[in-house]
Amino acid sequence: xxxxxxxxxxxxxxxxxxxxxxxxxxxxxxxxxxxxxxxxxxxxxxxxxxxxxxxxxxxxxxxxxxxxxxxxxxxxxxxxxxxxxxxxxxxxxxxxxxxxxxxxxxxxxxxxxxxxxxxxxxxxxxxxxxxxxxxxxxxxxxxxxxxxxxxxxxxxxxxxxxxxxxxxxxxxxxxxxxxxxxxxxxxxxx
Amino acid sequence: xxxxxxxxxxxxxxxxxxxxxxxxxxxxxxxxxxxxxxxxxxxxxxxxxxxxxxxxxxxxxxxxxxxxxxxxxxxxxxxxxxxxxxxxxxxxxxxxxxxxxxxxxxxxxxxxxxxxxxxxxxxxxxxxxxxxxxxxxxxxxxxxxxxx
Numbered sequence: 001x002x003x004x005x006x007x008x009x010x011x012x013x014x015x016x017x018x019x020x021x022x023x024x025x026x027x028x029x030x031x032x033x034x035x036x037x038x039x040x041x042x043x044x045x046x047x048x049x050x051x052x053x054x055x056x057x058x059x060x061x062x063x064x065x066x067x068x069x070x071x072x073x074x075x076x077x078x079x080x081x082x083x084x085x086x087x088x089x090x091x092x093x094x095x096x097x098x099x100x101x102x103x104x105x106x107x108x109x110x111x112x113x114x115x116x117x118x119x120x121x122x123x124x125x126x127x128x129x130x131x132x133x134x135x136x137x138x139x140x141x142x143x144x145x146x147x148x149x150x151x152x153x154x155x156x157x158x159x160x161x162x163x164x165x166x167x168x169x170x171x172x173x174x175x176x177x178x179x180x181x182x183x184x185x186x187x188x189x190x
Numbered sequence: 191x192x193x194x195x196x197x198x199x200x201x202x203x204x205x206x207x208x209x210x211x212x213x214x215x216x217x218x219x220x221x222x223x224x225x226x227x228x229x230x231x232x233x234x235x236x237x238x239x240x241x242x243x244x245x246x247x248x249x250x251x252x253x254x255x256x257x258x259x260x261x262x263x264x265x266x267x268x269x270x271x272x273x274x275x276x277x278x279x280x281x282x283x284x285x286x287x288x289x290x291x292x293x294x295x296x297x298x299x300x301x302x303x304x305x306x307x308x309x310x311x312x313x314x315x316x317x318x319x320x321x322x323x324x325x326x327x328x329x330x331x332x333x334x335x336x337x338x
Binding site for chain 1: 235242246313325335
């Protein structure tokens with residue numbers, strides 16, 4: 001119980017610090033810490049598969065990619081006048097979300113509707129159909145094979161898109177090292 | 191990545207030694223997560239990210255040119271497509287064997303559970319391959335562009 005509260009407080013401090021910082025390098029590192037704290041919370045909620053993904057993607061690779069993006073653009077945010085409007089919108093949205101959780105079943109309630117839509121059948125069929133100790137894998141890979149295929153296609157599309165945008169000129173040269181993104185690629189802010 | 195750093199990271203003994211110790215462990219752990227996903231937490235997605243993280247660490251310490259010699263971009267590009275093709279190919283194989291798309295039970299006519307195991311293993315491999323190659327492709331693209 002106390003460790004959850006501690007993690008949530010740390011999460012809140014990290015989020016506020018990220019919003020307040022102008023130094024984007026520090027913000028990128030803090031967002032990695034934010035993901036790691038989220039992963040710890042997911043682990044405490046027994047969602048180890050989700051926690052694993054959050055730790056690997058959020059805390060690991062996306063921090064590196066964020067730093068790569070900062071190296072291409074610039075690591076300081078332009079000074080902007082503090083405006084009240086966005087803050088009010090964010091605060092109201094958060095308040096409404098918290099208000100929405102009041103109607104939800106208690107955390108871990110075995111009678112909650114979400115646990116009785118298809119989950120009963122998945123768990124009942126698991127041993128004769130799959131015989132895998134990790135039901136999550138059976139659900140993701142087999143019951144929801146179409147979803148996972150779609151997710152893989154999304155990642156494929158992302159990679160192809162980034163390569164088309166940033167490596168587009170490489171094909172016309174023999175040596176990648178001599179490649180200079182001078183013509184037609186002047187989209188960089190700095 | 192950044193040409194303006196005074197001392198290159200590969201010249202720092204601590205980083206070099208530590209990364210050489212850690213990279214094989216990271217890759218081995220990724221393979222464990224990949225093939226142990228049926229039995230514990232993890233699967234192709236997490237394994238792919240961890241696998242690519244090993245190579246990204248190598249690239250950060252030793253530079254993008256060294257990473258390109260270890261793992262040329264052409265291989266990464268093929269990996270991006272090959273993983274998705276493997277996934278779709280398993281679905282097609284299910285169709286050809288008389289089942290529905292991605293219905294792995296028909297992959298083994300004698301034992302539906304073995305068919306499911308085979309199908310899940312193959313599509314997880316496809317997911318892992320595409321994810322690992324995609325992360326590396328994005329890293330190559332971003333890291334390669336800043337140095338022109």
